[in-house]
Amino acid sequence: xxxxKRFLKQATQTDVAQAAGVSTATVSRVLNGSLLVRDxxxxxxxxxxxxxxxxxxxxxRSLATRRSRALGAVIPTxxxxxxxxxxxxxxxxxxxxxxxxVISISNYDLDxxxxxxxxxxERGVDGLMLVGNDHTAAARALLATTRLRHICAWAWAEDAAxxxxxxxNAAAMAEVVDHLVADGYRRIAMLAGPTxxxxxxxxxxxxxxxxLAGHGLSxxxxxxxxxxxxxxxxxxxxxxxxxxDAVICGNDVIAFGVHFAAREAGLAIPDDIAITGFDxxxxxxxxxPAITTVTVPAAEMGRLCAQHLIDAIETDTDPVSLRxxxxxxxxxxxxxxxxxxxxx
Amino acid sequence: xxxxKRFLKQATQTDVAQAAGVSTATVSRVLNGSLLVRDxxxxxxxxxxxxxxxxxxxxxRSLATRRSRALGAVIPTxxxxxxxxxxxxxxxxxxxxxxxxVISISNYDLDxxxxxxxxxxERGVDGLMLVGNDHTAAARALLATTRLRHICAWAWAEDAAxxxxxxxNAAAMAEVVDHLVADGYRRIAMLAGPTxxxxxxxxxxxxxxxxLAGHGLSxxxxxxxxxxxxxxxxxxxxxxxxxxDAVICGNDVIAFGVHFAAREAGLAIPDDIAITGFDxxxxxxxxxPAITTVTVPAAEMGRLCAQHLIDAIETDTDPVSLRxxxxxxxxxxxxxxxxxxxxx
DNA sequence: GTGAAAGCGCTAACAG
DNA sequence: CTGTTAGCGCTTTCAC
Numbered sequence: 001x002x003x004x005k006r007f008l009k010q011a012t013q014t015d016v017a018q019a020a021g022v023s024t025a026t027v028s029r030v031l032n033g034s035l036l037v038r039d040x041x042x043x044x045x046x047x048x049x050x051x052x053x054x055x056x057x058x059x060x061r062s063l064a065t066r067r068s069r070a071l072g073a074v075i076p077t078x079x080x081x082x083x084x085x086x087x088x089x090x091x092x093x094x095x096x097x098x099x100x101x102v103i104s105i106s107n108y109d110l111d112x113x114x115x116x117x118x119x120x121x122e123r124g125v126d127g128l129m130l131v132g133n134d135h136t137a138a139a140r141a142l143l144a145t146t147r148l149r150h151i152c153a154w155a156w157a158e159d160a161a162x163x164x165x166x167x168x169n170a171a172a173m174a175e176v177v178d179h180l181v182a183d184g185y186r187r188i189a190m191l192a193g194p195t196x197x198x199x200x201x202x203x204x205x206x207x208x209x210x211x212l213a214g215h216g217l218s219x220x221x222x223x224x225x226x227x228x229x230x231x232x233x234x235x236x237x238x239x240x241x242x243x244x245d246a247v248i249c250g251n252d253v254i255a256f257g258v259h260f261a262a263r264e265a266g267l268a269i270p271d272d273i274a275i276t277g278f279d280x281x282x283x284x285x286x287x288x289p290a291i292t293t294v295t296v297p298a299a300e301m302g303r304l305c306a307q308h309l310i311d312a313i314e315t316d317t318d319p320v321s322l323r324x325x326x327x328x329x330x331x332x333x334x335x336x337x338x339x340x341x342x343x344x
Numbered sequence: 345x346x347x348x349k350r351f352l353k354q355a356t357q358t359d360v361a362q363a364a365g366v367s368t369a370t371v372s373r374v375l376n377g378s379l380l381v382r383d384x385x386x387x388x389x390x391x392x393x394x395x396x397x398x399x400x401x402x403x404x405r406s407l408a409t410r411r412s413r414a415l416g417a418v419i420p421t422x423x424x425x426x427x428x429x430x431x432x433x434x435x436x437x438x439x440x441x442x443x444x445x446v447i448s449i450s451n452y453d454l455d456x457x458x459x460x461x462x463x464x465x466e467r468g469v470d471g472l473m474l475v476g477n478d479h480t481a482a483a484r485a486l487l488a489t490t491r492l493r494h495i496c497a498w499a500w501a502e503d504a505a506x507x508x509x510x511x512x513n514a515a516a517m518a519e520v521v522d523h524l525v526a527d528g529y530r531r532i533a534m535l536a537g538p539t540x541x542x543x544x545x546x547x548x549x550x551x552x553x554x555x556l557a558g559h560g561l562s563x564x565x566x567x568x569x570x571x572x573x574x575x576x577x578x579x580x581x582x583x584x585x586x587x588x589d590a591v592i593c594g595n596d597v598i599a600f601g602v603h604f605a606a607r608e609a610g611l612a613i614p615d616d617i618a619i620t621g622f623d624x625x626x627x628x629x630x631x632x633p634a635i636t637t638v639t640v641p642a643a644e645m646g647r648l649c650a651q652h653l654i655d656a657i658e659t660d661t662d663p664v665s666l667r668x669x670x671x672x673x674x675x676x677x678x679x680x681x682x683x684x685x686x687x688x
Numbered sequence: 689g690t691g692a693a694a695g696c697g698c699t700a701a702c703a704g
Numbered sequence: 705c706t707g708t709t710a711g712c713g714c715t716t717t718c719a720c
C-alpha cells in the first residue's frame with residue numbers, strides 16, 4: 001500500500017477521457033471552457049475529473065500552445081520594501097488574470113541580470129518585468145532576438161530602448177532641489193546610491209546637479225553609499241564634514257541612515273540640517289522628525305506592468321510606455337517654504 | 345524584413361542537430377553534459393548552438409523528464425520585510441542550484457492558499473515552501489495525494505503534519521515574558537496579530553499566556569490588530585486604557601505602532617511602558633529608544649528551505665524538519681534586568 | 689559514441 | 705458537437 005503510493009501516477013487527460021467515455025480532445029475542451037460541448041458530456045467529464053483528482057499538466061499545455069501563462073520579474077533585490085511592494089502588486093495583478101509569476105534577483109549585477117533574463121526565456125515566460133534602463137548588450141540582444149515582451153519599470157526616459165512604466169527620476173529630484181532652495185538651503189550635499197549600472201541612481205544625482213546649476217548652485221559634497229541604513233549612517237560622517245545645511249538622499253533607506261547620524265551628531269533637524277529621502281516608505285512618516293521624501297508609485301507600477309504585459313500578450317501587440325507621477329511630500333526634515341529666497 | 349521577424353521561429357534542437365550534422369540525441373547529450381560525446385562532436389554542436397542562438401525550451405524538457413527544476417513559494421505577503429527577506433534568500437539559494445522560483449501571495453487567506461498550492465502543482469514545481477502549519481484540508485489533501493515535496497517554514501511544532509523549517513514561536517514569546525517579569529513588569533498587555541488561520545500569531549499569544557500563568561500572572565489586556573503600523577497605532581489606544589506597564593507585540597510592525605502611540609501619549613519608554621517586538625527588523629535597532637525584540641532567522645530559513653527541498657528532490661528522499669533558534673535582543677524599550685523579582 | 693524511434697501530456701486542425 | 709490525427713521540443717531506451 002505504501003509501496004503502491006510510491007509509484008502512484010498522476011491521472012492524465014487520457015485517464016479522464018476513458019473514465020468519461022470521451023476523447024481527450026473533449027476533455028481539453030471542457031478544461032478550456034469551450035462552448036461546443038453538450039452539457040451532459042461536460043458534466044460527465046467534470047465528474048471524471050474530480051473522481052480521479054485530475055490536475056492538468058501546465059508544461060504539456062505550454063508546449064502545445066506555446067504559451068506559458070507566466071510572467072517573469074528580474075529585480076535587484078527584495079530587501080528593499082519598495083521592490084517588495086512592487087513585486088507583491090505584480091503578482092496579485094498577474095494572478096487575477098490567471099498568470100503565475102517567476103522571480104529572480106540580480107543583486108544589482110547587470111551581468112547576472114543578463115543570465116537571469118536568459119533563464120526567463122528558457123522557462124518560457126510570456127512577459128517580463130525588468131527594473132530600470134541600464135542593461136547589458138547581451139540582455140538587450142536576448143530580448144530583441146526572442147522578441148520577448150517586456151517592460152522596464154522604475155524609470156522613464158523619452159528615448160528608452162524598451163517600453164517603460166515608471167517615473168522620471170531626474171525630474172523628481174529636481175523638485176526636491178527646488179523645495180530645498182525655496183526654503184533657503186544653499187549648502188546642499190548628496191548621499192547617493194551606487195550609480196554604476198544603475199540609471200535610477202544616476203538620474204537622481206543628475207537631476208539634482210542640473211537643477212542646482214539652474215539655481216547657480218552646486219553640491220557641496222557628493223558621496224555614494226550602498227542601500228543600507230548602517231552603511232549610509234557611516235557614510236554620513238564624512239559627508240557632513242563639508243558642513244552642508246541640507247542632505248539629499250538617494251532613497252529613504254539612506255535617509256534613515258543620515259537621520260540617525262545627524263541625531264547622533266547632535267544636529268537639529270531641520271534647522272542645522274535638512275534631510276530628504278526618496279520612495280516614501282511607511283516609516284518615513286512615523287519617525288520624528290518625519291522625513292520629507294518623494295512618493296513613488298511602486299504598487300501601481302507592479303499592477304500596471306502585469307496588466308499591460310498581459311494585454312500585450314493576449315492582443316498580440318507590443319506594450320507601450322507609461323509615465324507615472326511622483327509627488328514631493330514635505331514633512332519635518334525640511335523647513336516649510338517660509339524661509340524663501342530673499343527674506344531679510 | 346520586419347515582416348520576416350514577426351514570424352521568426354526560435355531555433356530548436358532539431359535545427360542545431362542539422363547544423364552540426366548530428367542527431368538531436370547528441371545535442372541533448374551535449375546540453376546535459378553527458379560524457380559520452382567525442383570532444384570534436386561536442387565542439388561542433390556548441391558552435392551550432394551559439395551560431396543559431398539556440399535557447400533550450402524548458403517546458404519541453406520538463407515534459408520529457410518530469411522535472412521542472414523550479415521551486416515554488418506560497419507566502420502571506422511580501423509587504424513585510426521578514427517574508428521579503430526569506431523569499432530573497434530562498435531565491436538566491438535555489439538559483440545557485442539551478443532552480444527557478446515561482447511565488448504567489450495568499451494575503452493570509454487559507455482558502456486562497458489552497459488554490460495557489462494547486463496552481464503550483466499544475467505548474468509542476470519540484471518542491472514548495474509554505475508558511476506556517478495552518479492549512480486547509482483541501483491544501484493538505486492536494487499535497488498528500490500528489491506527494492509534492494514541501495516544507496512549512498516560519499513555524500516549528502513537534503507534531504507538525506508537514507516538515508517544518510522554522511522556530512518555536514511560543515517558546516520565543518515565553519522568553520520575552522521571562523525577561524519582562526524579571527525586569528519587574530507585572531501589568532502586561534499584548535497587541536497580537538490576527539490569530540485566525542495563523543498558527544504563528546496564535547502560538548505567540550499562547551506562548552505568552554502560558555508563561556505568564558507560570559509566573560502567576562495573566563494579560564491585563566489582549567487585542568488583535570492587522571500587521572500595519574497605522575492600525576497598530578490606533579489599536580494601541582484602547583489597549584493602553586488598561587494601564588499596562590508593558591506591551592508585548594505580535595511583531596515589530598505592531599511594535600512600531602505602539603512605540604509611536606506611546607510617544608504620542610507622552611508615556612516614557614521603558615519607564616511608564618515597556619514594549620517588545622518580534623522579528624528584529626533593521627529599524628528596531630535604530631529607533632530611539634531601540635526596540636527590544638526577538639531575532640528571527642528569516643534569510644536562513646529561506647536558504648535552508650531551498651537547500652533541503654532540492655536535496656530531497658535530487659536524492660529522492662523526503663525533507664526533514666529543522667528547528668532553528670530565535671534570540672531575545674534586549675534593547676531600550678525594556679529595562680535592563682535590574683529590577684529583578686523580590687528587590688526591595 | 690551515436691542515431692532512430694518512441695513517447696512525455698496536451699492542444700489544434702480537420703473531418704464527420 | 706465530437707473523435708482522429710498530428711505534432712509542440714525534448715529526453716531516453718535500444719540498437720548499431
